Amino acid sequence: TLRSVIIGAGCYLPERVVTNADLAKMVDTSDEWIVQRTGIRERHIAADGEVTSDLGIKAAQAALANAGVDAQSIDLIVVATSTPDNTFPASAVTVQAGLGITGGAAFDLQAVCSGFVFGLATVDGMLRTGMFKRALLIGAETFSRILDWNDRTTCVLFGDGAGAVVIEAQEQPGTMNDRGILTNHLRSDGRHKNKLYVDGGPSSTQTVGHLRMEGKEVFKHAVSMITDVIKDAFKATGYTARDLDWFVPHQANRRIIDGSVMKLGLDPAKVIITVDKHGNTSAASIPLALCVGIADGRIKKGDLVMFEAMGGGFTWGASLVRM
Ligand code: ACO
Numbered sequence: 400t401l402r403s404v405i406i407g408a409g410c411y412l413p414e415r416v417v418t419n420a421d422l423a424k425m426v427d428t429s430d431e432w433i434v435q436r437t438g439i440r441e442r443h444i445a446a447d448g449e450v451t452s453d454l455g456i457k458a459a460q461a462a463l464a465n466a467g468v469d470a471q472s473i474d475l476i477v478v479a480t481s482t483p484d485n486t487f488p489a490s491a492v493t494v495q496a497g498l499g500i501t502g503g504a505a506f507d508l509q510a511v512c513s514g515f516v517f518g519l520a521t522v523d524g525m526l527r528t529g530m531f532k533r534a535l536l537i538g539a540e541t542f543s544r545i546l547d548w549n550d551r552t553t554c555v556l557f558g559d560g561a562g563a564v565v566i567e568a569q570e571q572p573g574t575m576n577d578r579g580i581l582t583n584h585l586r587s588d589g590r591h592k593n594k595l596y597v598d599g600g601p602s603s604t605q606t607v608g609h610l611r612m613e614g615k616e617v618f619k620h621a622v623s624m625i626t627d628v629i630k631d632a633f634k635a636t637g638y639t640a641r642d643l644d645w646f647v648p649h650q651a652n653r654r655i656i657d658g659s660v661m662k663l664g665l666d667p668a669k670v671i672i673t674v675d676k677h678g679n680t681s682a683a684s685i686p687l688a689l690c691v692g693i694a695d696g697r698i699k700k701g702d703l704v705m706f707e708a709m710g711g712g713f714t715w716g717a718s719l720v721r722m
Contacts, residue, residue, distance in 0.1 A: 402571040402579030403523040403534075405722060407466020410562040410690035411457035412443040412677070419555070426551040433555050438653020442558025442678030444543045450484045452493035454561035455539035458686070459498060462535065462563035465693075473565075474503030475534035477522055479514030479682035481711070482541045483507055486601045494537065503531065511595070512649050512710025513585075514538055514682030515562075519706065519718045520583035526568040537563040538682035545597055547609040556652070557610070558678030562686025575636055578701070578721050584631040585716040591620065595711040617713075621651070622658040625709050628717045629663060632705065636719055640664045645698050649708035650674035650684040659707070671697070681710065698722060 418441045419430035433439055445454065455478055463470055476498075478491040491505035510517035515538040522534045539561035546554045571577035594616045599608015625648070633639055640663050648656050650673050660670055671692040673684070680687060685706050692698035702722045709715035 400571050400573035400577065401527045401529065401568050402577050403526040403566050404569045404579040405564050405720060406567050407462045407468070407565040408563065408686060408690045408693050409458050409461025409463070409465050410560065410687045411454050411461060412560045412687070413445040413449060413454065415444050415446060416441050417444050422555050425548065426554060428551045428555055436654070437556060438674050439556065439678045440675045443560055445541045445559040451480055451482050451539045451541045452484050452490045452497065454541070454559065455490060455494045455537045455563070456497040458539065458561035458563040459494060459535050459537055462565050466565040468533065468565060470498045470500055472533050473498070473500055473535050475522065475525060475531040476500070476503070476505035477508055477518050477534065477536050479508045479510065479518040479536070479538045480540055481509055481511050481514070481681060482544055490539065510682070510710070510714045511712060512651060512679070512681045512684070513708040513712070513714040513716050515685040516583070516706055516708045516716040516718050517585055517714065519580060520585055520716065522566050523580045523583060526566060529568070531568070533565065533567045535563055536566055537561060538684070538686045540681040540683045542610070542681055545607060545610050552614060553610055553612050556679050558680050560677055560680040560683045560687050562683050562690050564686055564689070575638070576721070581719045581721060582632050582635040583716065583718045584628045584635070586624070586628055587712050587714045589712060591713040594713070618652070618655065620713065621655045621709050622662060624713065624715045625655070625659045625707050626662045628715055629705060629707055632717045632719045638703065638719065642703055643669060643705050644702035645692060645704045646670045647685055647688050647692065647704055647706050649710070650677060650688055651679045
């Protein structure tokens with residue numbers, strides 16, 4: 400059986416760190432409020448002129464080095480982002496050129512915070528048909544550029560960053576112990592599209608716009624949507640919460656993560672948390688958390704890892720992967 404195996408991961412965070420105390424000088428907020436409601440303590444913010452593809456290229460280079468493969472062996476690049484450098488071309492082609500790759504295909508994928516999980520499913524499908532052999536999947540965002548820095552209800556929640564994985568088509572025995580992506584489950588429900596959106600865009604206002612969110616409404620749906628789709632992934636594979644080595648959730652908010660962990664009966668010691676240091680980096684948050692977990696030695700080859708995300712749309716999804 401052809402499986403899509405993650406053979407390397409890498410990440411990049413902009414140099415500048417903005418703490419909650421820094422934000423309290425800009426808007427009427429406090430470290431206590433932000434930590435208690437979200438678990439966020441600091442986030443990285445891109446420098447002037449530093450764009451999404453810059454972060455993506457650095458994360459991709461780190462992932463290629465971690466996998467020990469040459470950039471020229473990549474024949475597919477997918478960048479999950481809602482903050483592309485330009486309306487077009489796709490930031491993925493800028494990443495491609497930045498890596499010196501001229502063959503294969505490169506495109507962007509837009510599913511907001513769920514972009515990385517939607518990307519895993521997309522790349523998995525393309526690798527398993529034999530259409531491509533070795534892919535870079537990158538989550539890269541500069542949400543700082545679409546935040547309303549006068550709106551304390553949103554500007555404290557997000558950060559910039561990028562994470563990348565190298566995924567390769569490999570022949571595996573065809574059992575549930577195979578390495579690779581074992582199952583993907585994606586959902587969307589556009590009835591919720593006005594609960595988390597950007598109030599601009601090329602076709603509607605010819606502006607970039609700012610992020611707007613009904614935080615309570617997002618919170619209300621998040622845990623049940625996340626846990627439903629994870630249960631689908633367990634059902635499809637026969638694995639249970641006890642079989643997981645690691646849970647790598649989208650890092651939006653500590654309370655959403657804790658609520659999901661409790662509802663699923665997961666061991667809190669098996670959860671990778673980076674939201675305290677990164678804030679919500681949208682499509683970049685899962686590969687950033689994965690990269691941290693691999694780099695500090697927690698996540699190892701052969702581990703069973705559940706990825707999960709939920710975000711604007713709403714979109715949500717889960718992927719179960721044997722590393
Ligand atoms: N600092 C201080 N006070 C604030 C701030 C702030 N940064 N933001 C809001 N407040 C105030 C509000 O104005 C309100 O004041 P009021 O009672 O005088 O009107 C009070 O705090 C309570 O506000 P609520 O919105 O009710 O606060 P809540 O407990 O719902 O927390 C939060 C807000 C953190 C946004 C929460 O709703 C949440 O986590 N929602 C999920 C949103 C999320 O994570 N989105 C990420 C994108 S989607 C995704 O990735 C899953």
